[in-house]
Amino acid sequence: MTAGTIREQFNVTNTREVALVSGAHATNELFSLALPPILPLLISEFGLSYTRAGLLVTVFFSMYAILQLPVGAVADRLGQTRLIAVGIAVMGAGMALASVAPSYPVLLGGVALSGVGGSSYHPAGMSLISDVEVAETEGKAMGVHELAGMVGNMLSPVVIGGLAVVTDWRLALGATAGIGILYAGAFALLMAPASSEDAPATTAPSSPSAPSSPSGADGRRGIKRVVVDAWAVTRIPLAWWVLGLFLAKLLFTLQSYGVRTYFTSYVVARTGLSAGVANGMFFVFLAGSALSTVGFGALADRFDRLDLLTAAFLGSGGLIAATAFVPASVVVLVGWFFLLGVAVYASLPVVNTLASKYSEREFSGSLFGVVQTASGLGGAVGPVLFGALASRVGVRSMFPLIAVVCFVGGLGFLATNRYSQESRSTA
Numbered sequence: 001m002t003a004g005t006i007r008e009q010f011n012v013t014n015t016r017e018v019a020l021v022s023g024a025h026a027t028n029e030l031f032s033l034a035l036p037p038i039l040p041l042l043i044s045e046f047g048l049s050y051t052r053a054g055l056l057v058t059v060f061f062s063m064y065a066i067l068q069l070p071v072g073a074v075a076d077r078l079g080q081t082r083l084i085a086v087g088i089a090v091m092g093a094g095m096a097l098a099s100v101a102p103s104y105p106v107l108l109g110g111v112a113l114s115g116v117g118g119s120s121y122h123p124a125g126m127s128l129i130s131d132v133e134v135a136e137t138e139g140k141a142m143g144v145h146e147l148a149g150m151v152g153n154m155l156s157p158v159v160i161g162g163l164a165v166v167t168d169w170r171l172a173l174g175a176t177a178g179i180g181i182l183y184a185g186a187f188a189l190l191m192a193p194a195s196s197e198d199a200p201a202t203t204a205p206s207s208p209s210a211p212s213s214p215s216g217a218d219g220r221r222g223i224k225r226v227v228v229d230a231w232a233v234t235r236i237p238l239a240w241w242v243l244g245l246f247l248a249k250l251l252f253t254l255q256s257y258g259v260r261t262y263f264t265s266y267v268v269a270r271t272g273l274s275a276g277v278a279n280g281m282f283f284v285f286l287a288g289s290a291l292s293t294v295g296f297g298a299l300a301d302r303f304d305r306l307d308l309l310t311a312a313f314l315g316s317g318g319l320i321a322a323t324a325f326v327p328a329s330v331v332v333l334v335g336w337f338f339l340l341g342v343a344v345y346a347s348l349p350v351v352n353t354l355a356s357k358y359s360e361r362e363f364s365g366s367l368f369g370v371v372q373t374a375s376g377l378g379g380a381v382g383p384v385l386f387g388a389l390a391s392r393v394g395v396r397s398m399f400p401l402i403a404v405v406c407f408v409g410g411l412g413f414l415a416t417n418r419y420s421q422e423s424r425s426t427a
Contacts, residue, residue: 012141017132020191021125022148024084027183028121029152030159031091031114034176035060037161038169045169046104056111063115064122065376071120080128083120085188090117092180099173122372130356136301142352143297146345150290154283244416246374248309248351251409253378255316256344258386258402259285262395269395271328281337288341295342297349305354310413312347317406319343320399347409 012018035042035057043053075083094114101107126145133141164172263285267278300308319340326336355371390398 012137012144013134014132014141017191018129018141018144020187021084021129022145023183024088024121024187025125025145026148026152026155027088027180028091028118028125029149030156030176031095031118031180032060033153033156034095034114034160034173035111037157038164038172041164041169042107046107048104052104056108059108059112060115060118061376061379063112063119065373065379067116067119068123068370068372068376071123075120075124075127080124080131081188081191083124084128085184085191087117087120087124087184088180088187089184090114090120092177092184093117094177095173095180096177099170099177122375126352126355126372133356135357138356139297139300139302139349139353140294141297142300142356143294143349146293146297146349146352147290150286150293150345154286154290242370245351245355245371248347248354248409248413249371249374250378251313251405252347252351253375254382254385254405255320255402255409256348257379257382258405259320259340259344259399261382262386262390262398265395266398267333270324271333273328273330273333277330281333284334285337285341285344288338289345290341292342292345293349296346297353300350300353305350305357306413306416308350309347309354310410312343312350313406313410313413316340316343316346317403317410320406321403323399324396 039053039056042048042056071083091114094110094112094117096110097113098107098110101110126142129141129145130138160172160176163175263282264278267273267281271278273281296308296312320343323336323340326332351371386398386401389401393401
């Protein structure tokens with residue numbers, strides 16, 4: 001790949017805005033993996049059981065799943081730039097509180113506060129990129145955005161874990177908090193929040209699915225009407241494509257979190273390599289994932305996105321299943337897991353670009369809130385689901401089980417694509 005080709009992958013229309021939002025994504029992901037590298041140190045200092053230590057991570061990510069949709073609706077009303085800046089600052093404040101916590105309850109409270117701040121990013125950030133970028137390059141923009149997030153993930157164990165080993169975990173969390181607060185201020189100053197791209201919508205789109213109440217109604221409403229009224233708060237039209245985007249992001253998260261959570265355990269059980277070598281393979285997998293988000297983001301601007309999504313799910317399913325037969329050679333595995341990282345994350349920028357295609361400014365934050373709710377749900381369910389299955393059939397069966405999810409998704413999108421083509425041909 002030439003230097004010109006590489007530059008072309010990052011050639012977006014609104015470079016400054018995409019760079020700033022992507023930087024916010026990297027900061028958000030840095031915080032999202034702040035605790036795992038220092039959990040052993042927290043267990044030692046506070047005398048925690050593994051259950052109570054794990055609860056810290058659970059509480060943080062639970063905030064993501066619970067608050068994505070309401071935060072998306074808030075973004076449509078208050079503006080994405082303000083929400084991103086405030087959210088990152090709140091993340092930093094939560095981690096600052098955790099860094100000086102004298103007890104476990106205070107530590108838990110700081111982590112929960114940081115999770116609340118983190119929940120604001122994805123609906124606001126992804127919808128902001130969708131709003132400012134033109135249709136011809138929005139796939140590239142989403143790819144750059146996801147690449148920045150992957151870099152943030154990869155930096156977490158290096159920056160936070162490394163600083164904690166050299167100094168202590170309190171200084172590591174405090175320094176991370178400072179990074180977040182500083183970036184929040186810089187983002188607020190440089191993003192020009194008063195621009196038209198970030199102007200909150202003032203009117204909701206009309207929808208035939210939400211008729212007005214008949215005059216003289218007695219105030220009693222059925223379940224359907226309650227659901228319609230509640231959904232109207234998000235300003236998203238009631239349509240099948242919303243469910244399709246939700247399911248696409250849910251399936252992606254199920255497969256990716258399944259692979260990420262059990263990667264090291266699977267490699268050790270499958271190959272007999274040490275955990276240290278397996279973690280080195282994990283880094284290679286993440287490197288492939290990072291490059292995939294950029295490459296397939298660019299492809300999403302050139303090819304049919306539903307075709308790409310189908311191919312990505314079927315391809316990742318095939319490679320995940322085939323991992324069971326790859327020779328246990330370090331050299332072979334390095335190349336294989338890099339390729340696997342590319343395949344597993346190929347569908348991510350495509351799903352995000354599809355969401356951007358359907359997004360309208362008056363409900364873009366809410367739409368990405370729905371999509372990220374699916375992500376949070378998949379992240380919570382996937383590790384538990386595949387872990388329970390592995391307990392019954394063994395860790396070495398883990399990847400073939402995850403591959404089933406990919407095949408289900410790929411076949412589902414293939415059927416959807418064919419149905420859409422037939423509908424257009426008969427229209």
